[in-house]
Amino acid sequence: MTKYGVTRREEITIKIENLSEGQILKNYNALCAELEVEPKKNNSKKAQLKELDRFIEYYKEGHQIIISKIHKVPKEKVNNTGKSSVFAHIMEILILDYLIEKKKQTVVITRNGLLNHIQAINNNYRYCSENVPQLSKVENIEEKIIYDFYNTTNSNFRANFETVLKNLRNKSLIMYEQVKSICTKDHIHRIANEEEKETILQCEKEVLKEMGFNQHLHSISDVRSSPRWKEFKNKFEKKLRQNSYIHHCYLSYKITVNRNYIEDEYEDIFNFTLDEIEKEGLKQELNGTVMDKLMLNAEMRKNKASDPNTSGKMDRYRTKFSYMKDNNKLVGLLIDNDARDITIDIDKMKSESNDINEMHWGDIEKLFS
Numbered sequence: 001m002t003k004y005g006v007t008r009r010e011e012i013t014i015k016i017e018n019l020s021e022g023q024i025l026k027n028y029n030a031l032c033a034e035l036e037v038e039p040k041k042n043n044s045k046k047a048q049l050k051e052l053d054r055f056i057e058y059y060k061e062g063h064q065i066i067i068s069k070i071h072k073v074p075k076e077k078v079n080n081t082g083k084s085s086v087f088a089h090i091m092e093i094l095i096l097d098y099l100i101e102k103k104k105q106t107v108v109i110t111r112n113g114l115l116n117h118i119q120a121i122n123n124n125y126r127y128c129s130e131n132v133p134q135l136s137k138v139e140n141i142e143e144k145i146i147y148d149f150y151n152t153t154n155s156n157f158r159a160n161f162e163t164v165l166k167n168l169r170n171k172s173l174i175m176y177e178q179v180k181s182i183c184t185k186d187h188i189h190r191i192a193n194e195e196e197k198e199t200i201l202q203c204e205k206e207v208l209k210e211m212g213f214n215q216h217l218h219s220i221s222d223v224r225s226s227p228r229w230k231e232f233k234n235k236f237e238k239k240l241r242q243n244s245y246i247h248h249c250y251l252s253y254k255i256t257v258n259r260n261y262i263e264d265e266y267e268d269i270f271n272f273t274l275d276e277i278e279k280e281g282l283k284q285e286l287n288g289t290v291m292d293k294l295m296l297n298a299e300m301r302k303n304k305a306s307d308p309n310t311s312g313k314m315d316r317y318r319t320k321f322s323y324m325k326d327n328n329k330l331v332g333l334l335i336d337n338d339a340r341d342i343t344i345d346i347d348k349m350k351s352e353s354n355d356i357n358e359m360h361w362g363d364i365e366k367l368f369s
Contacts, residue, residue: 016055019067027063053292059328061321068328075288087293090286092164094118097279099174099257107255108181108191111161114253119283120157120290125334127343130230134346139333141326143227144317149330151225152301153294165253173262174255181252185245192249200249203239207232287337294335298327 014035025031032039040048057069098117099107115121128135129150136143168174180192180200192200204220211232213223223232237248304310305318317323333339 014052014055016070019056019070021067021070023067025065025067028065031065057291057295057328057332059295059324061325066325068332075285087286087289088160088163088167090282090289091118091120091160092167094279094282094286095164096168096173096262099255100263102257103259105257105259107257108179108252109255110181110250110252111157115157115161119287119337121335122337122339124339124342128334128346130233131346131350132227132230134349135342138342138345138349139329141329142317144314145320145323145326146330147225147227148301148314148317149298149327149334152297156294156297165255173258176253176255179252179254180249182249183247185241185247187247191252191254192246196244196246199244199246200240203236203243207236207239210235284337287335291331291335294331295324295328298324 014037016035018034018036025034028045029039035052037048039045054075055071056067057071058065058067060066095114095118098114112121112126116123116125132143132146132150135141136146165174165176169176180197181189182192182196183189208218208220208223211223211228223229240246240249301314302318302323305312305315312318333342
């Protein structure tokens with residue numbers, strides 16, 4: 001066992017060098033033939049494919065298997081506690097390390113900010129969540145599938161993140177609470193006071209009414225999971241700026257640290273202190289675990305949507321032929337630490353769109369000149 005709670009790699013006989021990225025294989029048997037291994041059945045097949053996940057990333061279209069990525073360094077094997085507990089275990093180590101590094105009694109940070117710091121997500125994640133229509137066009141993925149990805153992924157992250165914070169609270173290492181933070185027009189970030197909270201609530205309510213949402217049937221959560229979320233945010237922030245000195249607001253976590261004990265507990269629990277190389281290794285392991293977990297979740301959603309005994313509002317999208325391929329692409333773009341910076345492509349599209357709009361307005365003005 002390593003000190004991170006995972007087993008060391010063992011020698012295996014599969015011929016990964018026979019595969020290439022983008023390669024399309026007819027079916028599972030063809031994959032086995034390429035790897036020069038014997039096809040398995042039932043649980044043995046599952047174990048074989050799980051082992052293969054350490055070396056490559058792939059997705060299925062019908063029976064075909066498409067190789068999307070070959071890892072330069074195979075992933076570590078995880079122990080029998082499963083991906084979820086490994087994910088939480090590594091996240092807890094890295095969050096503890098972050099809090100110790102800050103050397104502060106109180107830390108205020110967003111969930112995505114901390115997830116980005118520990119490399120559970122990449123820099124594209126938050127930016128693209130606010131530019132779904134442009135991401136849809138750049139990557140040729142339906143908006144509904146992107147919103148589905150963000151809704152389910154955010155839910156998973158929130159649950160795991162809060163589980164880690166609760167574990168640390170139960171160990172009397174931290175106290176935490178969710179708070180509303182603001183950014184003023186002078187670019188000062190701080191926690192909102194009571195008067196500012198009331199202003200925020202008033203602006204939210206007014207925009208909900210203006211957009212035609214039923215105040216008895218629709219909540220902010222309903223709007224957040226709808227395609228109108230960006231429209232709501234823009235109108236809300238515009239109203240907030242008109243009625244206050246607040247530029248925008250957001251949810252944060254206020255974490256109070258037990259500085260007298262957190263370092264001792266950290267070393268007692270894990271019996272080591274991370275150096276930079278080990279820290280990067282853990283972040284890479286966490287990132288790979290997140291990608292695996294999200295693809296497994298996507299496959300479960302697709303299988304559930306295909307079950308005739310169940311029904312859901314997203315079923316017609318989750319049963320599409322391209323659903324797994326699209327999710328694989330989104331995981332690669334928004335989670336993978338090696339992803340290219342897609343914000344450049346989206347900024348370019350937004351800029352071109354603005355230029356076209358200005359040209360249209362110019363043509364209209366000519367009619368009246």
